């Protein structure tokens with residue numbers, strides 16, 4: 001077991017630099033516009049969380065329009081991604097943040113080979129590759145979608161391609177037909193799959209192997225790095241094309257292209273309503289006004305910058321649009337019918353006007369809305385807490401369709417106050433009000449409330465809501481002092497000095513302790529399954545969940561890993577109450593040990609779990625704990641760390657940054673910061689998983 005894992009560890013060390021890049025996409029709705037299982041696997045293995053929405057774009061672009069084969073692959077990738085980016089807000093009722101499209105082709109003797117249509121076609125393709133070197137190109141398009149007002153979405157497009165040279169051995173007729181009859185060639189570009197049987201046909205590969213499989217992961221990560229770490233919203237960079245040389249050395253050049261044509265010229269186009277405006281910067285959050293481009297190009301020369309080719313192997317183009325649908329939302333769906341192969345040109349002529357943005361002198365509606373929502377945020381939180389505490393959602397589960405006076409009677413509150421509370425909850429999407437002629441409306445729980453707000457729902461957040469109301473709220477009411485003094489405000493909020501919040505505050509009374517445990521339990525119930533299944537832990541037999549509280553995480557781990565046993569290690573005051581949280585149907589693979597992880601010997605295990613622990617403690621205490629863990633680990637032992645990882649630039653997620661405001665003595669960190677910290681203790685990160693849920697995860701191995 002240890003040997004196997006150590007190998008994984010060293011081979012993955014090289015990819016470490018890429019992980020923080022992938023983590024940039026955490027919390028974003030990333031969509032892969034491809035059903036290719038090979039692309040799916042490559043991206044999943046890289047830790048990317050995404051939805052798959054296969055593109056309806058038919059690969060029917062006339063190849064003759066393109067000067068070079070890669071241009072065709074890039075154009076197809078673009079059209080696939082754009083089709084999904086445009087379809088999702090209508091068909092899926094959500095706007096993705098990023099859509100990734102890709103198209104892989106094989107080119108030999110100036111001809112493009114796609115997927116064979118039948119066995120004879122496969123034979124023709126494979127025999128044309130026999131004994132020769134050919135090129136595999138994957139065109140990739142990254143569409144960044146930026147939702148503006150109801151009817152508007154900004155699309156920014158980054159595309160690039162990767163070329164890999166592959167040489168086939170001389171293939172005998174027997175070998176060819178044996179391979180064709182295996183069925184493998186049929187859904188593969190060029191008629192072969194290098195990752196399976198087709199690998200036997202290959203003499204050598206020059207370049208990125210994964211590119212031949214279907215997705216140039218390395219180049220893609222470099223692109224993400226450029227998008228998220230290196231682009232700044234400067235006007236020069238609007239015309240930036242970034243060239244990545246094939247041998248891995250990167251040269252970034254800002255092209256000095258002639259300025260794009262002004263909007264007046266765009267208006268002379270064949271589609272009278274079409275004006276075109278590019279957003280200035282590839283950063284999602286910088287959609288201010290800028291340059292214009294002509295949209296009258298054919299698909300082969302659509303408004304993606306065609307920069308000078310500095311390097312024959314790879315090219316990146318950047319462009320962006322703002323589409324405004326000039327028609328009503330109702331007929332959008334109808335318009336999209338049969339739009340599988342629409343080009344940008346066609347979108348325009350279907351009633352989407354692309355208009356320049358103006359520097360508004362008045363505040364934009366959405367800006368004002370954003371500020372007002374922030375100002376009102378505490379009112380919404382408090383309305384939610386109050387409705388939960390008064391048992392409104394539980395009541396409407398047992399007695400649906402009550403009006404305000406009936407609810408008031410049941411929860412023993414005033415009719416006036418209850419009326420306001422119910423109306424407010426309905427406006428927040430927590431209740432549904434049903435109008436009745438000449439009578440007061442009645443209320444029911446929405447699906448959201450049924451899922452998360454009932455005290456007995458499997459994913460109930462009731463416990464955490466009570467903790468927020470009783471503990472976090474008082475702390476936040478002293479936020480200004482906390483910021484001025486740089487310390488936690490437990491004494492001001494709870495009238496009691498606290499050196500160790502867990503022992504001095506949470507374990508102070510049975511009531512507070514149970515409330516704290518319910519809070520931890522509810523979050524672990526919601527997040528635990530994603531954390532537990534984030535990595536293949538089949539090599540581990542025993543785990544110890546340090547600060548494992550009620551055991552909620554531990555139960556998720558044994559469910560996800562049938563051969564794993566977990567010891568939950570927590571303070572004696574917590575362990576004595578853990579029985580209350582034991583699931584009805586569970587075996588004895590979860591056990592509890594009471595102790596203090598700063599002072600006592602840690603239970604022996606080959607995997608340690610630290611979920612939501614490190615962020616709470618000072619550097620000094622973190623050092624004590626990690627030293628103890630490192631000493632308890634033999635080489636090959638694992639540490640699974642689960643926290644909310646901050647973005648690498650520490651600009652988000654807000655949830656993590658806001659939580660830091662009320663934290664006692666610890667701090668929030670990014671995945672890289674955790675990795676560097678753990679490395680000091682010989683714990684080398686081999687995988688990072690941004691779960692897209694509240695908690696992310698990282699697997700480290702002791703070397």
Ligand SMILES: C[S@@+](CC[C@H](N)C(=O)[O-])C[C@H]1O[C@@H](n2cnc3c(N)ncnc32)[C@H](O)[C@@H]1O
Nearest residue numbers: 502520524547548549570571595596597611612
């Ligand atoms: C924020 S909670 C996290 C609970 C759990 N790991 C989860 O993710 O749901 C921190 C846990 O660490 C435990 N803890 C705090 N100080 C401890 C100590 N000195 N020794 C052992 N456990 C401790 C607390 O009792 C609590 O259960």
